[in-house]
Each structure stands twice: as C-alpha cells, then as structure tokens.
Amino acid sequence: MREHAGPPDADAVLAGDASPGPWLDRWWVEETALRTAALRRAADVYSDHWWSVAFALDAPETFAALRHPVAGMLGRSLLDYDRPLDPDAVTSAYPMAMAMLVEAGEVRPDRVSGCAYLPGSRVAPPGARPLPVIGEGSWTIEINACDPLLARFADPRDDLSTTRAAWAGVGAAAGQVLRRAGSDAAASVAALTQVLVPLRQRDGRIIGRPEFEIQSCSVSSAPGVVYASLGRPDPWYTAEVLVHEATHQLVEVVAALTPLTQDDTVRLPSPWKEEPRPPAALLHGIAAFGAVMRFWHRAGRLPDAPPAAPDEVSRRARQVLTACATARSAAHAYTPVALAMIEQRTVEAAGVLGGR
Template structure:
C-alpha cells in the first residue's frame, strides 16, 4: 500500500451537486461520494501508519491489495472501518468526546483484524496476532470467533494455510468456515440480508459483531438470536417494498449507499432510535422497528445524513468559525442545537417530509397517521429552516442548499391536508416549541426578581423588564418534549382503542413516557370533542403536585386557548411560557407556597 498511486482529486459534477442541494441524489452521485470516502480512508490510514507504524498489519494489507485490490477496497469502504479509523486517530490525539475503556493497544490493534479479514478474502496464507475482546475476536466484514476468555483484553492468532483459516487463543481453536458467511462452532458470521427483486435488490450487512458498528461509541460484539435476525429480515423486506413502490429513485440510490445496518433492541413504540456518523459512510445504527413503514422512514432519515456527510467531506457548507456557541431550536430534539446540528437536521427532515408526502397516498388504514406526519414535519422543518435564513456563516453553497430546501418546504406548506390532521399537527408543533421554551429559555434573573417583588406588592402588572430577550441555557433534564405528538400517534394508529381517553387518562398517559394525564385530556379534545375545561383544570393540579414541572405550563396554555376563559393567560403561556415558569419557581422559593398558575399567568399576560 506504500507504493499506491496518488489519490484522485474528487469533484461533484453540477448535476450531482444540484441533486444533493435539493435533498436528493441518484446512484451515480452516491457512487461519487463513496469513491471520495475510499480516498479519505486511505489518507486516514496513512496518517495512522505515520503516527504508530502499523508494521505487519500494513504489510499484510499491502499483500492483499497486490493479490486482490477489490478485496481491500471492500474492507476499506465498509462503514465500520471508517468509524474505527476516526476513533483510533482521536484516541491517539486525545480529542475524543466519549469515554472509552478499551485499551489503546486494542483500538490500534484492530488494524490487524482488518488485515486478516482482507487477507482471508484475498486467499493469502498468513499468520497474524489480533485483539481479543472479552473472549471474542471480530474479523471485519466476515464475522466473529468466540474463544475462552483468560482476560478482558488479550490477543488471539489468526492463521490461514491452503484455504483453511483458524483463530487460536488460550489453547482453543475456532475454525473459520470456508464460506465465512456460514455459522460454525464458535463462529458467528456477519449476516448479509438481500431483499427485493433482481435488479432492484438491496444487499446490506446486518452487523451485530463489529465493535465499531455503534456510533460513535464502540460496543462489544453481541450476536443476535436467530429469531431476532429473522424478524429483521422480514421487516426489512417489507420496508424495502414500501420504498421501491413509493420512492424508487431514493431506493435506487440506497442500493449504492446503504452498506450496513447495526441492530439495537426495540424501544418505546413510536420512539425508535437511529444514528449515523460522517465517519461511517453507508452505516446505520437502528433500534428494532415497530413496523416496516417506521423502518422505511428510518432508512430515508439516515440516508439523508449519509449523503450530507459525504458532501461535507467534499465541500464546506459552513465557514470554519460556524461553531460560535449559538444554539437554536430544533423541533425534532429535546435539546438546543448548534448551527452544524441544525444543518444536519433540516436535511434529514426534508427527506422525512418527502417520505410522508408520498406515503400518505397509499397508507391504507394508516392514512390518518400519514397525513398527520406530513403536516407535522413540513411545519417543523419550515420553522427550522426559517431560523437559518441568510445565516452569515453559511458558505455560498450552504446558502444555496438552505434556500433550495426552504423553497421546497414552502411548496409543501401549500399542499392540502385534512383539517383534523392539520389541527393536530399545529397543536403538537406549538406544544413542542412551548415545552422547549419552558426548559431552555431563561428570562433575565434581575427581571424575574423585580417581577416577584411586584407580585408580592400587589402591582397591577409585571415590570417591562420581564419582556427582555431570554437567554438560551441548556436544561439537561429536558426529556420527551414530543409526548403530545406521541399520544396522537397512539390514538390515530389502526390498533387504537376508540373509547374516549377522558375515561382513563392516567392509563393512557402511562403508555407514553413523559406524558401527563392532562396531555391525554388535551389530545382527546381535538380527537373526540372532549372537555377542554377538564384539561385546563388538570394542568394546574399537576403544577400543584410538582411545581417545578416545566412541561405542564405549555399544555395549560393550549388548554386555556381552547376554553377561551382566560385569554391573557393563554396568550402568555402559548408564546412565553418560560416567564411563567421562572416567576412561579421564584415565588415558590421566596414564599414556600406556589401561586395559582392561571391567576399568575393572567397577571403576567397583562404586559
């Protein structure tokens, strides 16, 4: 590999760049991105060799490349190889943001496992020592051997002679099957899933054994059960049918750009977790999905991140000083986000909005959910894009991308949506924003103190100082700000119980982490014509029980707006709930007694 020719200079043609700016990107464009990732990883590998001298592993990789260049390329462009390279270089330079208890020699020694995998694929005879992690020896792109563990971190030896390969350690031996994709005693193959018809087939690794399959923190190999692996295959087959039918262009590009899925356990219904990394082009970490449509949406979401990550390695979209500490409201997150995070989010959720825009035409019994999702995400994405309008730290290409995405989203805002879905989407979008404000916006401390004194003195209105611009202060306790939208999804789903939730709000809330019984009553108002007054009474009861629960202020504002009984309080809580929270908590600290929330919000709303 030392004698390799100079790497090519990668450029995206105007047509490919135009596709990516629009949030799209066909197979040829994805191939160009993948080619640039190969070159990037070769450069990172060279850097690592210069820093550490990879020795026998480098020599074995070079021999494999001479025998079979395509084999080394296969190992090199595998997503987890990119994740390992980035991890190793960050560990060496002390710039990693995560605590990793893996010894550095094990991290660096992973290159020997890569070399062994490449050499096995190339049919070479060799012997090399590789790291063993808690009794398991992963060979990237092939599988994982399991041997008796004499220590958490030690080494094993991989030998290959005349087509027969073994992994040896502590007097035990595991034979690598001649077809490594087959299981054997002590050998867990890397499963490969192939779904879809000939010519339109998705081929992807279901990676449960590579330690760098989880982003961005490594995880030890955890082979799936046959039952779980079979479930993943079934749901992926059906998800791929959805994408082939509804988004064939996107599916065509995914066939080139999705290389592995790293499965993790299922999560709460409607709250899947999925992750990609710019260092692991083509890799997706995803929790076991609820259903095929959810997985299809997840693939779209993470493929957007994949494409944008590849583009960012070729052309900057933000200037070098973009991380100026300023934080923004991201409607899909619980926490405030920096500019770079916002860029990733709007790109991903443009793809999500497009998915639901298309899927609602063929959603069948899930049509109501699909209309709601489209209405919600077009609203949320448009709101995020508006925050980034004409941002001074966008490069010319970045400005073009953001403007193009905003124009596309604006057209979606003009599309007709059933009135009930639109109303639910507006409610959930507004509620999420209000909850976020309650958690992360802080009125000036001096203004809050003045307001407390004015309240205690019986003033007719609060001081004007309370209307000063609040500061964004990340509240790490913020969780599940999307609870109202989750309740809506539960209610609109085809398996939902049609009985009014008002009958058992506690039971309904228990099914959604972070939801209050009052939230259930609020959703019930719009879905079944429930009693808004009951919801408006329930939120103050929550605040009386837990005076420092920020999310109750947001729901109270929506409930009061529906009852039209306290317009000043409703207006204040819908638009500036952080003022009520701050003053309410300060009054509790000062007097030990929480004031009536509606009375306080009405008084605050007079300013």
C-alpha cells in the same frame, strides 16, 4: 475539511434531486488516502499486538481501498494512533476484518478462525459465521452483529437473535415500501446503506421517551453503516429510519468535500432538539427530515399507507419550514451550497402543506 472540492450540483444532491454516486466515488478516493496513511503510521505503533493483522498493517493499501464500510471504521480508528484502542472494540472488529482480508487475498482461509462470512464473498473460511442479508436485487443490506457499539446500546434482557430475525422480516418489507414510494428514496438508501447493526431495543420510558421509540444513528467516517433498533416493528417507520440515516450520511459525505457552513460559533433553535444547535446540526435536520417529509408525502399516496401518513407529512413539513426560516435568518453561517438546499426545502415543504 478536505483539500479538494467534490463534484458539482451539491445542493441538488443534498435535496435528493441528484444521484449521490459521484460524491461517494470522490469521497472514497480521498478517504482511501487518509486510511492508507493512518495504517502506515499505525504499523509502527501496533506491530507487536496480536491483532495487528486484523488491520492489514502489512498491506495498508489493500485494506484501505476496501469499500466495505466496516473497513472504513477500522482504518479511521487508527488515525488517533497515539491513543490506545479499546480492546473490546478490537475484539469485536476482528471477525469482520479477517473476513475482508480473506476476501482480498491477503490471508489464506485456512489460517484464520472465528471470522465472519461476508455476503457475496467468494471464499468462506472454515467455521466462518455467515452474516444474513435483508432485501433483494439491487437493494440488499447486511445484518452485522459484530460491532462494539452493540454492547454500548444493549439491553441485556433482550435476545439479540430475536432482534436479528425481526429485522430480517421487517427490513425486507421496508425495502419494498421504499421502492413503491419513489425511486429517489430507494436509490439513496441503496447507495448509502450497506450494513445494518441491529441495536437491542431499550425501554424508552427509562429516558423519558415512548416505550417503543426507534433509536438510530450513523458514523460520519463510515457511510454505509446504520445502527438502529426496530421500535414497534413496522416496515413504514423502518423505511423512514433508513431514509433519515442515509440522508445524514449524505450530508457528511458532501460536507467532507465542500464547505457547508462558515460560522460554527452561533447557536440556533431547532424544532427537533430542546437545546440550541450549531448551524451544521440544524442543516443536518433540514436535510434528513426534509427527506423524511418527501418519503411520507409519496408513501402516503399508496393505497395501503398507514392512516397516520398525512399527519406525518404535515408534522415534518412544519418542522422543516420552521428550521429553514431559522437557518435563513442566520444566512451568514452557511455557504451558498447550503443556502440553495435550504431554499429548495422551503419551497418543497410549503408546497406539501399547500396540498401540492
């Protein structure tokens, strides 16, 4: 837990009723200090490695302050500076790191090769690979295939170029759905999703799940990065995934600045997992699926909404009510901020099921 508390209205932010902007700003201030310290310590350990420049070990303040989420992932990876980094991860991260150093003015464009060209960059290094962008206006997301987690989730039978092309179309359409469904969903996704790493689609039947199930995740130390496969390409369900992952990241940001749980030893049943979950995990589910419930409740009113929208609303509302009842029965495990959000979600889910 970090030392300082965050801005006020944490429960309203977690419930999606207030802007996450002030919390993100405070998170970045403290995160930058953590990264700078990590990079300074790592300089002594990694100075002889050929890729040390990729982590800006000669300019830790500059690199640590970059608000691009990939910079956060690299900076945080060096917190465990006594543990050797995965060479594959370093190699995969190098193109992005070099692009950010060029943009920050720490490396001359003509001195690097093979780096990525970040959307919106002022300088394009020779031979740089441009990263595509989906969305438009204030809602844009980079499609980044320079990430080591791709290999971990990859299906070698799939063509990644096809995956990126599919995301470019479906992702842009998902942005339109979010804007039409309600400004709060679009605003949260815009604030918390800057980079999308397209995972290759695995056959869900291998792990006992539907064939086209969407798989997604995010990283607590890098709010702004979402990993996701398309599943069955559909802008409505893609929008759901973005809302879901953005909310998970929002919970992580708030939890880093103010306590949400106070007893992590208990295990609680969850409507989303077979095994009992710690209080923090159940709270994540309440927040994320509560946001999904709200999204479907609003999206379902649009004239071209999928026929399944009412079922999605009621299914998520029932799950949220069940999880909230469980959390309230273990109220000692949560702080007042978390309990206020749980109460808000309870009222909202009951209202949704009641037809309001």
